[in-house]
Amino acid sequence: ETGVTQTPRHLVMGMTNKKSLKCEQHLGHNAMYWYKQSAKKPLELMFVYSLEERVENNSVPSRFSPECPNSSHLFLHLHTLQPEDSALYLCASSQSSESSYNEQFFGPGTRLTVL
Amino acid sequence: GQNIDQPTEMTATEGAIVQINCTYQTSGFNGLFWYQQHAGEAPTFLSYNVLDGLEEKGRFSSFLSRSKGYSYLLLKELQMKDSASYLCAVADSNYQLIWGAGTKLIIKP
Numbered sequence: 001e002t003g004v005t006q007t008p009r010h011l012v013m014g015m016t017n018k019k020s021l022k023c024e025q026h027l028g029h030n031a032m033y034w035y036k037q038s039a040k041k042p043l044e045l046m047f048v049y050s051l052e053e054r055v056e057n058n059s060v061p062s063r064f065s066p067e068c069p070n071s072s073h074l075f076l077h078l079h080t081l082q083p084e085d086s087a088l089y090l091c092a093s094s095q096s097s098e099s100s101y102n103e104q105f106f107g108p109g110t111r112l113t114v115l
Numbered sequence: 116g117q118n119i120d121q122p123t124e125m126t127a128t129e130g131a132i133v134q135i136n137c138t139y140q141t142s143g144f145n146g147l148f149w150y151q152q153h154a155g156e157a158p159t160f161l162s163y164n165v166l167d168g169l170e171e172k173g174r175f176s177s178f179l180s181r182s183k184g185y186s187y188l189l190l191k192e193l194q195m196k197d198s199a200s201y202l203c204a205v206a207d208s209n210y211q212l213i214w215g216a217g218t219k220l221i222i223k224p
């Protein structure tokens with residue numbers, strides 16, 4: 001595997017379900033990110049992890065719970081979601097979360113549908 | 116507040132040149148990025164500008180004017196595979212990327 005991988009690619013869940021999204025980066029980066037991408041809206045930064053510590057939480061509802069067990073893996077645990085949470089969830093990584101040149105490498109995303 | 120503006124959609128002809136504009140208002144500035152995103156795929160990095168002026172990379176060039184809060188992405192010799200969304204993003208004072216909603220570029224034969 002190379003780059004940033006995400007599983008599953010597609011997920012359909014009910015509002016009472018619990019599911020998790022997984023992201024893995026094979027680039028040796030120190031920072032990882034979760035973004036939400038909705039149609040015709042800007043990418044919304046949800047969480048930032050640097051060296052496995054959360055450094056940013058942009059007022060995300062508690063029904064989204066991130067976990068970063070090591071610098072290569074990032075999870076997003078989902079529970080009691082709402083239909084408006086349906087979107088593409090993108091994971092990204094970069095060498096550092098605190099540098100000017102902060103090129104982020106993205107995974108292919110998980111297309112989430114909440115029924 | 117922080118804001119990035121870019122046109123929602125543009126159409127151009129194969130072989131032509133197109134310029135996609137981006138204006139921004141952010142709390143601090145640590146560089147401006149352009150990404151390309153094909154439908155159903157991940158965004159991929161195109162360019163980075165932190166100083167005023169033009170950066171050229173093959174068929175793609177990116178320009179920045181910090182005093183005007185303005186950038187553009189110039190695509191030359193357009194090919195059908197250039198049909199995609201182009202995302203403008205600014206690194207703010209905390210180095211976090213603030214994103215525009217993207218410009219969908221449609222290339223016609």
